[in-house]
Amino acid sequence: MTRFFHWSLKAYRRLLTLYPEDLRRDFGAEMLEEFEDDLSAECTAHSIRGAIRVWRIVLHETIQIGLPAWRQNPALAVPAISTAIAVATQSPLLILTIRRATQLNLRPGDATPLDTLFALAAGAALTALTSFVAVHRGKRANLISLGLG
């Protein structure tokens, strides 16, 4: 249970990054303490059932409060949108490859559907990464120009 407790604290600390920046800045430490107090009290009183209850509330809150805040954060929204566009535009290629593979007998060296899927996933990941870096650098450049960076 002690290991689970420590893992839970670590996981909640990570989960906090999904919440709005101002909420984290002003109350992040308190939220973590509240979670720790809650988990400790519930684990003592109801063991694993208590821990599940605490996590259920936390995950529900993340969906209600954390996820809507994502849409307002360009550093996450831009990569998500560009990745979705990349997947949408490249997936016909995957469909074509699957069709071809079912119609033709593949020879050694031909691209299999798995190869195309891998290329598609790599392309989407690269799109997400580059757009994230671009937005992040843009944000930082703005802060530096304002003398805050």
Next chain:
Amino acid sequence: MEKTSPLQPATFLVLLALTSGDRHGYGIRQDVRKLDPAFELGPATLYTTIQRLLEAGWIKEVSGPETGERRRRYYRITKEGNALLQTELQRMESMLRKSKSMRLRAAEAAL
């Protein structure tokens, strides 16, 4: 800013919990649990509500008692917050009265 009436359940319960005195976050949550055991107030909901209430000036941060434990932030309901809560309580009382009389009339009609 949040509309003043009807209040969101979390806002109403946090304000109500603070009428019994200054409380820190965990104290507020314990009071809320006593007031409405079915309402699950997690840390994020609590502090989002506190943040909104502070911005609106319905509660304020005050210095808590000096204890050997970790330092906690205490909150107090303001005059404006109290007035808002009273208005909400009156609205709820009026609604309860009306619904009771409607139920009575419905019961009489069924006889």
